[in-house]
Amino acid sequence: MNTLMKDIAQATGFSINTVSRALRDDRKISKRTRELIRAKADAMGYIHNAIAANMRCLQSKVIGVISKDSSNPFFAEVVRGIEERAREHGYNMLLVNTEEDAQRERDYVRLFVSRHVDGLLVVPGYQCQENLQLYKSLSIPFCFVGRRVQGIEGHSLLHQDYESQLEVSSYLIANGHRRMLYLAGPENLSNSADRLNGHLKALENAGIALDPSLIIHTRGHIEEGYASVNLALNRGIRFSVITCFNDLLAMGALKSLSENGCQVPKDVEVFGFDNLYISQFMQPSLSTVDVPKFALGVSAVDELLRHIERRDLEYKDLNLETRLIYRGSTLNRGL
Amino acid sequence: MNTLMKDIAQATGFSINTVSRALRDDRKISKRTRELIRAKADAMGYIHNAIAANMRCLQSKVIGVISKDSSNPFFAEVVRGIEERAREHGYNMLLVNTEEDAQRERDYVRLFVSRHVDGLLVVPGYQCQENLQLYKSLSIPFCFVGRRVQGIEGHSLLHQDYESQLEVSSYLIANGHRRMLYLAGPENLSNSADRLNGHLKALENAGIALDPSLIIHTRGHIEEGYASVNLALNRGIRFSVITCFNDLLAMGALKSLSENGCQVPKDVEVFGFDNLYISQFMQPSLSTVDVPKFALGVSAVDELLRHIERRDLEYKDLNLETRLIYRGSTLNRGL
DNA sequence: TTTACAATGGTTAACGTTAATCCTGGATAC
DNA sequence: GTATCCAGGATTAACGTTAACCATTGTAAA
Missing domain, CATH: 3.40.50.2300 (Response regulator)
Structure with missing residues (x-):
């Protein structure tokens, strides 16, 4: 059986009232009494019943x-x-x-x-x-x-999902890229839409027509990054950079590129998003957007x-x- | 104000008792009544008060x-x-x-x-x-x-911490390794001790004297894998394989080796432990112990x-x- | 017709804590 | 000597639900 406040009251001789107040640091209880009750509570292994307390008062912390x-x-x-x-x-x-x-x-x-x-x-x-x-x-x-x-x-x-992807894609375009593979995130998720829209805006700003085969939708998992790039390469889709909804996709992409003999960044550049802690340990380490x-x-x-x-x-x-x-x-x- | 059972009782005309039973799928309530009460509860946005229920009955699920x-x-x-x-x-x-x-x-x-x-x-x-x-x-x-x-x-x-590390280290020894760097996990943790002991047992079995400089203690973080191998290389400690308390350390080790011009696995082999999902995406992919x-x-x-x-x-x-x-x-x- | 049962209602106590209210006795201050 | 304050106690109601117990009605089976 668990120790209750009434047990502590019995053991110390104080009222259950005083016990409750002492344990809650009520100012009406002297330091001496409070410490005495606390010590006894500890000794008896008392654990406060948050359920019962929560029943009475509003907050649960x-x-x-x-x-x-x-x-x-x-x-x-x-x-x-x-x-x-x-x-x-x-x-x-x-x-x-x-x-x-x-x-x-x-x-x-x-x-x-x-x-x-x-x-x-x-x-x-x-x-x-x-x-x-x-x-x-x-x-x-x-x-x-x-x-x-x-x-x-x-x-x-x-x-800043939209703003950051706009910046990434604009940067890549400014550096001469025209055929950019975009690995998109799950549809119906606000981030995915925001980031994708940033990418599309960059294309629009640069007057680059959208090639639908360069947008691949995924659920954002690492193995989809791998599979998507494999697929794109097998289909003969040309691209000089891969920019991704997140770092996980980018990691998968890196593996596929490596296995297919594409050197990163010489042949294909890769950009992630999120800056996962582990991304700096990839080989090569991942360029990405640092999200705090x-x-x-x-x-x-x-x-x-x-x-x-x-x-x-x-x-x-x-x-x-x-x-x-x-x-x-x-x-x-x-x- | 939140909807309570008594509100549902009032709204449906049933007793609070019947409402409680209906919501708990008590068999004493007819299907018709139960569904009627359920529907009303949903419509009123009723959310069961687990705190109050928990007060009465033992389990919280x-x-x-x-x-x-x-x-x-x-x-x-x-x-x-x-x-x-x-x-x-x-x-x-x-x-x-x-x-x-x-x-x-x-x-x-x-x-x-x-x-x-x-x-x-x-x-x-x-x-x-x-x-x-x-x-x-x-x-x-x-x-x-x-x-x-x-x-x-x-x-x-x-x-099987002990058994697996024993197997890993024995395998490596059987393949000719004599100077094996071991990146150990946090002291005072049962896993760390078990895995380290497996390693030491393998050395003992093979009659290889322990060189203390080949055991480096860490807290198991990826950056420590990186730093530890850097340190070992800087100190001129010789080893032909690194076997690690966990995959994270191994990943850090891979980065250090790569930066120091050591080819994996040609110059140095690396073995992890845990088989994190991401380990197969490292370059090179990580040999490891699959823990279920x-x-x-x-x-x-x-x-x-x-x-x-x-x-x-x-x-x-x-x-x-x-x-x-x-x-x-x-x-x-x-x- | 009697018996039994199913569906439901009403009432009540309980879970352990909190908090409000009122009370007491002793110490301190004026 | 009176007023004030403080530590502490006693009592009680409340939080929302559950469960035990008993009562009632209507229907189906014997």
């Missing part, structure tokens, strides 16, 4: 995080930022993964509401009507991390806590800055 | 997972296995990360107990007396994933649920099988 995929290094770093910052503010983080399943996303939102978290950070998956409705009716503070949900304005923490992943998590917590503390605050989108990183997978142009 | 580090791809795959299997059994998984901090590990154990999870899966960090005491006094079912805790017998799901990460998560859930369902069951350690995978970072010997 827990924020729920719904991520996409634990094995995606991008979100792993975001989650680290969230967890660190939450702890700094005295909150705990509880994490679940949707694997991009909309049904699961809904289930988890309900799980967290059901278990009374104080707020919710979500990496939303594909758009769907049911989820939109759920978010619209959500009664606790929430923010979207790294992605938007169409129909819910102001709740998103974003990074840890900072994204930190900002998300800050923003969420603002809304937890002041429920009437208006929501507004935030757009974090990115920067281009040139490494071994592109030609060194003496930047 | 939630298992807590305390992992090491969200940005370590090894545990990410284990977590995927846990989450999938838990869902198959109607359980939810809540995850936290300790970043190998013993204090945090303790805090999180208490958090989960405090929030009434039905069971706990833990990737335990460094041994320490306080944590040992905590586990000894823990009143809910728990298992350790991938590591042991000295003093707590029978609670661990392991993989997903299966480890699955087994952990199965084992934990057995103990959740039958609290009197005796605990016993499980040791999952591994296998060696030979890829491009070692010489192809026509296996």
